[in-house]
Amino acid sequence: MKNHKFYEGKVIWITGASSGIGEELAKVLSQWNTRLILSSRRREELERVKSSLGLKPGNVFVLPLDLNDPGSLEEKANEALKVFGKIDILINNGGISQRSLVMETSVATDRKIMEINYFSGVILTKTLLPSMIARGHGHIVAVSSVTGKFGFPLRSAYAASKHAMYGFYESVLAEYYDKGIRTTMVCPGRIQTNISMGALGPDGQAQNIMDHGQKYGMPVEKCARDIVNGVRKSKQDVYTGGKEVLLVFIKRFFPQLAYVIARKAKRV
Numbered sequence: 001m002k003n004h005k006f007y008e009g010k011v012i013w014i015t016g017a018s019s020g021i022g023e024e025l026a027k028v029l030s031q032w033n034t035r036l037i038l039s040s041r042r043r044e045e046l047e048r049v050k051s052s053l054g055l056k057p058g059n060v061f062v063l064p065l066d067l068n069d070p071g072s073l074e075e076k077a078n079e080a081l082k083v084f085g086k087i088d089i090l091i092n093n094g095g096i097s098q099r100s101l102v103m104e105t106s107v108a109t110d111r112k113i114m115e116i117n118y119f120s121g122v123i124l125t126k127t128l129l130p131s132m133i134a135r136g137h138g139h140i141v142a143v144s145s146v147t148g149k150f151g152f153p154l155r156s157a158y159a160a161s162k163h164a165m166y167g168f169y170e171s172v173l174a175e176y177y178d179k180g181i182r183t184t185m186v187c188p189g190r191i192q193t194n195i196s197m198g199a200l201g202p203d204g205q206a207q208n209i210m211d212h213g214q215k216y217g218m219p220v221e222k223c224a225r226d227i228v229n230g231v232r233k234s235k236q237d238v239y240t241g242g243k244e245v246l247l248v249f250i251k252r253f254f255p256q257l258a259y260v261i262a263r264k265a266k267r268v
């Protein structure tokens, strides 16, 4: 990829950096003399990603955290802020999916998915915003989903959490644009990662199944490139994926058709 001056010297905090889209973002962003903070639960996987990057070890910091532990996240964000003295770009990417019908899904699972996919990013964002505003700039990237734009079978909690992200980050942009804050909403379709493996099934546990959609989805390298290019151009919305992304536009222009397609979608 071209040398993006935009990223030179920037401090970027990526959640969900131990695999998939987050790991690939770390790889791409490490090309441009960035300083990275990598977060997720699994320290050993974050260390693996760190050692795979071309950056000097002092320019990559591993900060394990649990997005399902709201009481710890303000402290984690303050810790992240101290590592390099600032955060230029926060990428709220860590998340889990779901494969269970509404009636099979316990409210505890609904809440867990909201906590990890939605509230965690709210806490990190609120903690970092004051320092970003004081410095006159900051960019928050939120990885939502095509199911942040329409409901889909087996994804009730997941779709709800991803819809909620749009409401929150679009409001952040509206309120703080004049203070130099930018947000980019990422709307991936099906991307080749392990997301379906960790998706919570009817028993609230990871289903450990590689879905057809992810197995044959868009390569994660292309998805990360789309995100990095979109952020550099300060795009408010980035769409990345295969033909499933078209459903977002079908919903916008032909909503009745989108509802029928969702109703008839294969239950996977």
Ligand SMILES: NC(=O)c1ccc[n+]([C@@H]2O[C@H](COP(=O)([O-])OP(=O)(O)OC[C@H]3O[C@@H](n4cnc5c(N)ncnc54)[C@H](OP(=O)(O)O)[C@@H]3O)[C@@H](O)[C@H]2O)c1
Pocket (backbone or CB within 6 Å): 015, 016, 017, 018, 019, 020, 021, 022, 039, 040, 041, 042, 043, 045, 065, 066, 067, 068, 093, 094, 095, 096, 097, 116, 143, 144, 145, 146, 187, 188, 189, 190, 191, 192, 193, 194, 195, 196, 198, 214, 217
């Ligand atoms: N792949 C797709 O088709 C697709 C489509 C639309 C949207 N997305 C979104 O893309 C984002 C990244 O997912 P991915 O596709 O790259 O899947 P992935 O490979 O499964 O990555 C998920 C990441 O989230 C982290 N994570 C999960 N639960 C966590 C928790 N409680 N605390 C901290 N970190 C946690 C995981 O790390 P640890 O296990 O180490 O904690 C991992 O690094 C997610 O928000 C997902 O919803 C993916």
